[in-house]
Amino acid sequence: MSSVLEHAAASAGSDVRDRCAVVGVGHSRLGKVPGVSSLDLSIEAMKNAIADSGVPLSDIDGIICRGPDDSYTHHQRIGERLGINARFSTTMDNGGASQIMSIILATFVIRAGMAKTVLCGFGRDAWSRTHATEEARVRNETRPESQRPREFGPEYGYFGAVAAHAFGAQRHMALYGTTREHFAEIAVAFREHALRNPDAMMKKPMTVEDYFAARMIVSPFGMFDCSLRSDGAGAVIVTSAERARDLRQPPVLIKGFGTHTNARGWFADDNMVNTAAGPSGQMAYRMAGLGPKDVDTAQIYDCFTYMVLTQLEDYGFCEKGEGGGFVSSGALRMDGSLPTNTSGGQLSECHAEGMLQICEGVRQLRHTYPKERQVKDAEIALISGHGGNQVCHSTLILGRA
Amino acid sequence: MAETTTAAAKPRKPLPRPAPESVPFWEAAKNHRLELPRCNVCGKFWFPPSRSCPHCLAADFSWTPISGRGTVYSFVVFHRVYHPAYEGEVPYVVALIALEEGPRMLSNVVGTPPDEVRCDMPVKVAFDDVADGVALPKFTPA
Numbered sequence: 001m002s003s004v005l006e007h008a009a010a011s012a013g014s015d016v017r018d019r020c021a022v023v024g025v026g027h028s029r030l031g032k033v034p035g036v037s038s039l040d041l042s043i044e045a046m047k048n049a050i051a052d053s054g055v056p057l058s059d060i061d062g063i064i065c066r067g068p069d070d071s072y073t074h075h076q077r078i079g080e081r082l083g084i085n086a087r088f089s090t091t092m093d094n095g096g097a098s099q100i101m102s103i104i105l106a107t108f109v110i111r112a113g114m115a116k117t118v119l120c121g122f123g124r125d126a127w128s129r130t131h132a133t134e135e136a137r138v139r140n141e142t143r144p145e146s147q148r149p150r151e152f153g154p155e156y157g158y159f160g161a162v163a164a165h166a167f168g169a170q171r172h173m174a175l176y177g178t179t180r181e182h183f184a185e186i187a188v189a190f191r192e193h194a195l196r197n198p199d200a201m202m203k204k205p206m207t208v209e210d211y212f213a214a215r216m217i218v219s220p221f222g223m224f225d226c227s228l229r230s231d232g233a234g235a236v237i238v239t240s241a242e243r244a245r246d247l248r249q250p251p252v253l254i255k256g257f258g259t260h261t262n263a264r265g266w267f268a269d270d271n272m273v274n275t276a277a278g279p280s281g282q283m284a285y286r287m288a289g290l291g292p293k294d295v296d297t298a299q300i301y302d303c304f305t306y307m308v309l310t311q312l313e314d315y316g317f318c319e320k321g322e323g324g325g326f327v328s329s330g331a332l333r334m335d336g337s338l339p340t341n342t343s344g345g346q347l348s349e350c351h352a353e354g355m356l357q358i359c360e361g362v363r364q365l366r367h368t369y370p371k372e373r374q375v376k377d378a379e380i381a382l383i384s385g386h387g388g389n390q391v392c393h394s395t396l397i398l399g400r401a
Numbered sequence: 402m403a404e405t406t407t408a409a410a411k412p413r414k415p416l417p418r419p420a421p422e423s424v425p426f427w428e429a430a431k432n433h434r435l436e437l438p439r440c441n442v443c444g445k446f447w448f449p450p451s452r453s454c455p456h457c458l459a460a461d462f463s464w465t466p467i468s469g470r471g472t473v474y475s476f477v478v479f480h481r482v483y484h485p486a487y488e489g490e491v492p493y494v495v496a497l498i499a500l501e502e503g504p505r506m507l508s509n510v511v512g513t514p515p516d517e518v519r520c521d522m523p524v525k526v527a528f529d530d531v532a533d534g535v536a537l538p539k540f541t542p543a
Contacts, residue, residue: 151417151427152449155537156509158495159483167497171475174520216480219492267497267505272475 017287020107021244021251022398024053024237025359028123030350031201033231034132038068042123043081045233045355053237054248055117057082060237062109062118063089064102066353068125069147078121088115095387096301096353097259098122099234100394103358104257106238116239122355123233130229161303162226163218164390168272169306170220175273176321180220182328183305184211187224187347189332190302194344196334196373201230202348225305227346234355236362241401252365255380256288256397266390275307276393277314277384284382284395285316292316295397296378297364298338299357301386302345308332311384312340315395339375354385358396365400414486416535423450425464430536433528437504439465448504469526470543471500478515494518498540512541 026048028041036044042065050057063086067074075089088109092098099122106118148154172178188208194200206224214223244251260276260283262268285291292315302308309323317338318326332340343349343360350356361381363369378400385394419427429436437446440454441461453460476496482488494510496518510518511527524540531537 151419151423152507154415154484155417155531156495156507156539157414157479157484157487157490157493158507162481163477163479163495166477167475170477171520174475216478219478219480267474267507 016107016111016257017255017289018253018399019241020110020238020254021241021401022103022236022254022358022362023239023244023247023249023251024049024051024055024235025362026050026052026235027199027352027356027359028233030199030232030352030356031230032127032131033125034128036125036128036231038123038125038231038233039074039077039081041125041231041233042067042078042121042235045123045235046078046082046119046121049119049121049235049237052249055237055239057084059117060084060119061087062106062115064092064105064109064118064120066092066098066102066122078119086115088118094261094392094394095389096303097385097387097392097394099354099358100257100383100385100396101259103236103238103254103396104259104394107254107257110238110240116243118238119235120238121233121235122353124352125231126229126351127231160218161390162221164266165304165307166218166221168266168275168310168390169225169304172273172306172310173220176324178309178324180212180222181208182309182324183220183225184208185327186302186305186308186332187211189327190341190345191348193334193342194348197343197349200344200349201228201232202344221304221306224347227303227351228348230350230352232350232352232356234352234359236358244401250366250368251401252362253399253401254396255290255399256284256286258283258285258287258395260393261388262391262393271391273310274320275310275314275386276391277311277386277395280384280393280395281315281382284397288397288399290380290397294380295338295382297342297361297375297381298340299342299361299381299383300340300345301354301357301384302341302347303351303386305347307386308340311386312338315382315384334372334375342373342375353387354383357383361396361398365398367400412485414531415484416532417537420450422452426450427535429464429466430528430538431534433536434466435469435526435538436464436466437500437502438462446500446502446504448500448506467500467502469538471498471506471524471540473497473510473518473520473522473524474499474505475520476510476518478518496524496540498524506538508537509539510541511539
């Protein structure tokens with residue numbers, strides 16, 4: 001990172017660190033929710049977040065959200081259904097990195113005095129779009145036709161996000177000796193966490209044997225390396241730290257955040273093994289005045305098992321190339337050194353493109369979970385977002401007030 | 402070059418639908434030549450095609466034949482059928498080829514069982530005439 005950016009991040013730290021807080025979280029029904037649009041799933045989650053915060057609806061004066069990829073001015077639909085106008089309102093466009101970016105933007109808007117209480121959220125109906133009807137089962141593609149590649153891909157039988165991420169996994173395996181046993185530990189650990197979460201989509205225990213018995217999709221990925229196709233939404237309420245003190249919930253402070261986009265592409269340079277989580281995390285650590293050793297729980301964007309492994313390295317929880325050994329030590333388990341994706345994540349809870357992981361980070365820091373779900377003495381949570389053709393990344397560091 | 406299907410026929414594999422700036426690439430491929438844009442100012446190659454050099458932003462370039470040699474940067478093996486035309490074709494290899502001249506290009510590695518493909522293995526181009534007037538540059542072990 002250039003010194004100009006380092007300076008910007010450091011000065012932003014003093015202006016942003018601990019100045020805003022997440023004061024409400026909520027989620028919709030998760031999993032298979034046929035007959036409910038992604039918009040209504042979002043509304044369900046947002047109403048729950050508003051109720052959780054105790055903030056009167058009339059106080060919400062900002063909306064920053066994201067709709068399905070084929071939506072336009074989605075934030076207006078949210079305002080319409082909640083019956084509110086907003087002083088600041090917009091929609092984000094960075095795939096799975098968008099949800100943390102909504103919170104980043106909310107912080108700027110609040111610090112600039114443009115709005116006082118901002119609602120952020122995202123929902124999707126990926127299960128219903130691809131499974132609920134026979135026609136949808138055949139279509140089996142959530143992206144609209146206009147967004148699919150026209151050349152240098154489909155003519156070689158190259159389709160979908162599974163293959164894109166599998167390229168990174170294969171390269172990592174070749175460079176560092178990473179194996180599918182390492183990926184299995186990630187899938188099995190998150191499933192074990194999901195079993196503690198009554199709202200999680202996946203209810204059945206999973207063993208390493210189950211992982212290896214599952215059918216291959218695009219090798220090195222089998223079925224359990226891939227996140228869920230699910231319906232679900234999450235939402236949060238952001239306001240100033242000052243205002244948060246008077247609200248119903250224990251405030252969870254926004255300590256730092258960072259972004260990075262490897263816009264040269266997933267296939268360029270070594271971006272598929274050194275992801276944008278690296279510089280995004282550095283920016284967030286600097287702003288928060290914290291490092292990886294300070295993090296008590298991580299909620300990592302787990303679209304695929306491998307993406308957890310490489311991000312753990314990129315965030316500095318272990319050296320590059322040592323992610324396999326790190327996860328095999330049991331680090332990600334509830335009693336491990338870095339309990340990770342403690343709600344089950346996108347591999348076993350529900351895939352709402354990172355939104356539910358933000359909710360989980362906040363809940364862990366409130367210390368209101370029953371013992372079996374609570375990360376003991378959690379003070380700092382790191383949350384990641386990743387998306388937009390694999391190259392957009394965002395990081396959020398939260399702390400207990 | 403658009404994909405065409407009729408109700409009765411087996412679905413056809415997608416064919417490239419070139420952007421205007423890619424047309425010379427596919428014209429050369431049709432004649433079994435691999436050509437990339439090369440900057441007349443800084444001398445570097447790039448891919449996928451665009452109208453200015455991503456290294457120095459010069460707009461002065463020439464379509465230039467390349468060696469057709471490279472290595473496998475990474476690869477995946479499709480087991481799942483994502484498109485009905487690939488029924489019966491799995492498993493097949495999609496690879497990211499690091500061309501000798503620098504750019505990387507997505508393609509297939511053919512002429513070898515999928516389980517013998519490795520990262521960094523040397524490969525060379527082999528054209529596959531997939532339709533009238535359409536040839537795809539694929540790669541075989543070198």
